[in-house]
Amino acid sequence: MTGDATATRRRVLRVVAALVFLALLATPLAIRHFSSASEEGALSTAAALERHGFAFEEVSRAVGIRFSHEPPLLDSKLEPIMPAVAAYGAAVSVTDFDRDGWQDLYVTSSAMGGRNALYRNGSDGTFQDVAARMGVADLNREGTGVSMGAVWGDYDNDGYEDLFLYKWGQPALFHNDSGRGFARVTEGIALPAWINANTAVWFDFDQDGWLDLFVGCFYPADVDLWNLPHTRIMPESFEYAQNGGRNYLLRNRGDGSFEEVADAAGLTTRRWTLAAATADVDGDGDPDLFVANDYGINELYLNEGGQRFREVGRAANLARTPKSGMNASFGDVFNRGEWTLYVSNISEPGVLIHGNDLWVPTQDPGDEPSYRNLAGAMGVELAGFAFGAQFGDLNNDGWLDLFVTNGYVSGERRESYWYDYSMVAGGHRDIIADASHWPAMRGRSLSGYQEDRVWLNDGAGRFRDVTRAIGAVNANDGRSVAFADLWNRGVLDAVVANQRGPLLVYKNTVTPNHGWLAFALQGTRSNRSAIGAEIRLYWNGLEQVQQIEGGNGFAAQNQRRAHFGLGKASEVDSVVIRWPSGVEQVIPMLATNTLHTIMEPQ
Amino acid sequence: MKFDRRLTAPLLITLILLGAHWSFGVLRGYEAILLAVAATIATELSLRRLLTGQTPQIASAYISGISISILVRSPLLWPYALGGVISIMSKYVLRTKRRHLWNPTNFGICALLFLAPFAVAPLSVQWGNDLWPMLVIWAVGLFTIWRAKRAHITLAYVASFFAFAIVRSLITGSSYAAEVAPITGPMYQLFALFMITDPKTTVSSTWGAVVVACFVAFVEMFLRLAEVIYAPFYALFLVGPVALLVEMWWTARRQVVQPTAPVASSIALD
Numbered sequence A: 001m002t003g004d005a006t007a008t009r010r011r012v013l014r015v016v017a018a019l020v021f022l023a024l025l026a027t028p029l030a031i032r033h034f035s036s037a038s039e040e041g042a043l044s045t046a047a048a049l050e051r052h053g054f055a056f057e058e059v060s061r062a063v064g065i066r067f068s069h070e071p072p073l074l075d076s077k078l079e080p081i082m083p084a085v086a087a088y089g090a091a092v093s094v095t096d097f098d099r100d101g102w103q104d105l106y107v108t109s110s111a112m113g114g115r116n117a118l119y120r121n122g123s124d125g126t127f128q129d130v131a132a133r134m135g136v137a138d139l140n141r142e143g144t145g146v147s148m149g150a151v152w153g154d155y156d157n158d159g160y161e162d163l164f165l166y167k168w169g170q171p172a173l174f175h176n177d178s179g180r181g182f183a184r185v186t187e188g189i190a191l192p193a194w195i196n197a198n199t200a201v202w203f204d205f206d207q208d209g210w211l212d213l214f215v216g217c218f219y220p221a222d223v224d225l226w227n228l229p230h231t232r233i234m235p236e237s238f239e240y241a242q243n244g245g246r247n248y249l250l251r252n253r254g255d256g257s258f259e260e261v262a263d264a265a266g267l268t269t270r271r272w273t274l275a276a277a278t279a280d281v282d283g284d285g286d287p288d289l290f291v292a293n294d295y296g297i298n299e300l301y302l303n304e305g306g307q308r309f310r311e312v313g314r315a316a317n318l319a320r321t322p323k324s325g326m327n328a329s330f331g332d333v334f335n336r337g338e339w340t341l342y343v344s345n346i347s348e349p350g351v352l353i354h355g356n357d358l359w360v361p362t363q364d365p366g367d368e369p370s371y372r373n374l375a376g377a378m379g380v381e382l383a384g385f386a387f388g389a390q391f392g393d394l395n396n397d398g399w400l401d402l403f404v405t406n407g408y409v410s411g412e413r414r415e416s417y418w419y420d421y422s423m424v425a426g427g428h429r430d431i432i433a434d435a436s437h438w439p440a441m442r443g444r445s446l447s448g449y450q451e452d453r454v455w456l457n458d459g460a461g462r463f464r465d466v467t468r469a470i471g472a473v474n475a476n477d478g479r480s481v482a483f484a485d486l487w488n489r490g491v492l493d494a495v496v497a498n499q500r501g502p503l504l505v506y507k508n509t510v511t512p513n514h515g516w517l518a519f520a521l522q523g524t525r526s527n528r529s530a531i532g533a534e535i536r537l538y539w540n541g542l543e544q545v546q547q548i549e550g551g552n553g554f555a556a557q558n559q560r561r562a563h564f565g566l567g568k569a570s571e572v573d574s575v576v577i578r579w580p581s582g583v584e585q586v587i588p589m590l591a592t593n594t595l596h597t598i599m600e601p602q
Numbered sequence B: 001m002k003f004d005r006r007l008t009a010p011l012l013i014t015l016i017l018l019g020a021h022w023s024f025g026v027l028r029g030y031e032a033i034l035l036a037v038a039a040t041i042a043t044e045l046s047l048r049r050l051l052t053g054q055t056p057q058i059a060s061a062y063i064s065g066i067s068i069s070i071l072v073r074s075p076l077l078w079p080y081a082l083g084g085v086i087s088i089m090s091k092y093v094l095r096t097k098r099r100h101l102w103n104p105t106n107f108g109i110c111a112l113l114f115l116a117p118f119a120v121a122p123l124s125v126q127w128g129n130d131l132w133p134m135l136v137i138w139a140v141g142l143f144t145i146w147r148a149k150r151a152h153i154t155l156a157y158v159a160s161f162f163a164f165a166i167v168r169s170l171i172t173g174s175s176y177a178a179e180v181a182p183i184t185g186p187m188y189q190l191f192a193l194f195m196i197t198d199p200k201t202t203v204s205s206t207w208g209a210v211v212v213a214c215f216v217a218f219v220e221m222f223l224r225l226a227e228v229i230y231a232p233f234y235a236l237f238l239v240g241p242v243a244l245l246v247e248m249w250w251t252a253r254r255q256v257v258q259p260t261a262p263v264a265s266s267i268a269l270d
Helices: A003-037 A045-052 A076-085 A418-425 B005-024 B030-052 B058-071 B078-093 B104-115 B131-147 B151-172 B176-184 B186-195 B206-225 B231-254 B263-267
Strands: A054-058 A092-095 A104-107 A117-121 A127-129 A145-153 A162-169 A172-176 A182-184 A195-203 A212-217 A248-252 A258-260 A272-279 A288-294 A299-304 A308-311 A329-331 A340-343 A357-361 A371-373 A386-392 A401-406 A412-416 A453-457 A463-465 A477-484 A493-499 A504-510 A515-522 A534-539 A542-547 A562-567 A574-578 A584-588 A594-599
Touching: A003 B030, A003 B078, A003 B104, A045 A054, A045 A504, A092 A145, A092 A477, A092 A493, A145 A195, A212 A272, A272 A329, A329 A386, A401 A477, A401 A493, A418 B176, A515 A534, A515 A574, A534 A562, A542 A562, B005 B058, B005 B131, B005 B186, B030 B058, B030 B078, B058 B078, B058 B104, B058 B186, B078 B104, B104 B231, B131 B151, B131 B186, B151 B176, B151 B186, B151 B206, B176 B186, B186 B231, B206 B231
Parallel strands: A195 A272, A386 A477, A515 A594
Antiparallel strands: A054 A504, A092 A104, A104 A117, A117 A127, A145 A162, A162 A172, A162 A195, A172 A182, A195 A212, A212 A248, A248 A258, A272 A288, A288 A299, A299 A308, A329 A340, A340 A357, A357 A371, A386 A401, A401 A453, A453 A463, A477 A493, A493 A504, A515 A562, A534 A542, A534 A574, A574 A584
16 A cells, blocks of 8 residues: 555544544433433323322321421531531331321431420321320430431330430430330440430341340440530541441340440441341341441441351452442342342532442352342432432332432532532541531532432333332432331332421322232240341242331331232232241231231240 | 563552552442453554554553543443543544644543543542551652652642642631642542653653643642632643643744653553
């Protein structure tokens, strides 16, 4: 080839390369365009029922619930960044505290002097706040700290659900006096007088029939956020911090008292814990513990015979990359009879994209747990500054769906604090750990006005965002979400607690074409609440496992019942219940569209 | 056997990468690294010969790929491939007088951050809590670029950053510690040690390079005052080509022939 021909060829190739280059630069814009084009807008209830099988209606005021969370006002030394520090405390937990068969709600406020609420379900469609009458309202008094959340569990097996309130301050245990009131019994719980807890979970880790309690802490116990001698209270790193609060494991002695056994059990880390959940992830019959930590890696503790816990997070592949864990929820999203784990993290476009995790087990039966993150592949990775999340079959089609709350601090709409946040977060620990180094927020937002997400499981390995279509738009700073069948209709309703915002109650309407089945369990040899019981439902060639939970998500607790959607199936093959005691109960051919109350065989 | 100095940068970057990931899990995963490196090398292999007829610069492409995988954070995989291809292509598409104008890695990262903020973020965290990893990287990095006679650029930039941080602190009211915080993180270590020292995209004279480094920090100050999170990358993106064009114009005016590829090119985040 001649020199001229070569030069001409290269000129042509350069033009082609330039065109390809331009096309590549345009590729992200095209991806953005097509991904946003697939987002679904609002639909009428009829259209949502037709297309997705369910629709939400926000009914809090209509049913007598007018509760708004108030944030804490902390030491004035934190004033420049107060909104970011005082960004926790909106919580909701579901229980039937008076055993009338209707689900009640306990919600927390976090202002000093603010009152928590216990909404008793009146069975007539309305709720009434009975917290003051029951003695569980005025729990944010000066000098005692403020509420961060609560979990219900029948620790003395008397048949009534007791209340553990965790706080940035003095934790409190309340005994339920037969649904007529609550008596503070805190002196027996073996916790320090002051801790800064953000999560707690009831579970019977030693399987002795008495509920034990895990308490996870954010700040160290010696930090009193209302009386700070200095401002070195922040995490020492945004990805490797180990200067948070220690966690606690309270073993129930069975006589109304607890002993603190965290050190002996191997729970010794000092990460910044925000959430925890339990499930038997290794299938050996005892409950294991997952702990979600902000500013670092998460932890998975395998229960070794109720004596010790062994941390295997890194070996199991779910604690290799530090993120900002703020939620822990277990669910069987594939109907394979195994526990998938959802962990929420921060995703702020262009600044910090951790992405949420959907940890899917990959191990063979009998092997050590191992996980693979399929959040991206399944479409549930990018939610926002994500907090609480729950799995539940919202349209009764037989597949677990996902509800995720979002948003950190909503201030000035057009002003963002992210620049300052990222400037400091990338620095050395001597800078990060001191709140006085943090630029003032001056009313700016930090991932504010982000909408919650409702993702519908299509049963084929993908989740679809139907938030707007089914009417769950909430741009408050969502924290906690819990599911319950509030009106005993065979559907899961949703309750969302917003930081500095109203409590939202979404009444669910589900297509009548889909059946359901629910279980209320009562332990006899096991703990009376049956927390930790696994229920495996076999129907239509599918298998789904659910469990009775003692707290999960972020600062949340779902109803005690297990709720299964059946799709169009009109019958089930069998139900296998594995009680915490180890007793296995097989129940063939149960009637559908019914709540079954089942007692553990003696 | 004599050590080939062109391998210094790939080896150093690889060691930093592996050490950081092994110690602190800083990367998205090994698949992201492989994808980015494969994208840059494949693009280099195909374009270099086709468009210039010259031997591909595999080490240079490798460094670009590694750099993309360190400096870009994304839960998705496609940004690593796209960033890698765009980086290398920019060398062959955006050029004048047989020189490319932008540092390829800088161009690729800026393109991703500007065009795909919904999918990517810059590296914005430190590696661990200790001072030692930071000191080790600074020490090894400075030694390496000192051997390559480029340390003056890094030192000029760092000194300017600290000086302009005083100005920013006075203007914004933020503490000086907050304003200098970014430079204690690994993103700045890589940026100051290996990206702004790229000889192919900075001016060739010693004092000229010092002035350009100071000017990068100066422009960055304004971007930071405008709360631009990617300020250092954008500052280099803006200043680098202008400096090169000015040098070309100046050189042509004086009709002095200058070498375009000094030995030191092997140490930069090319």
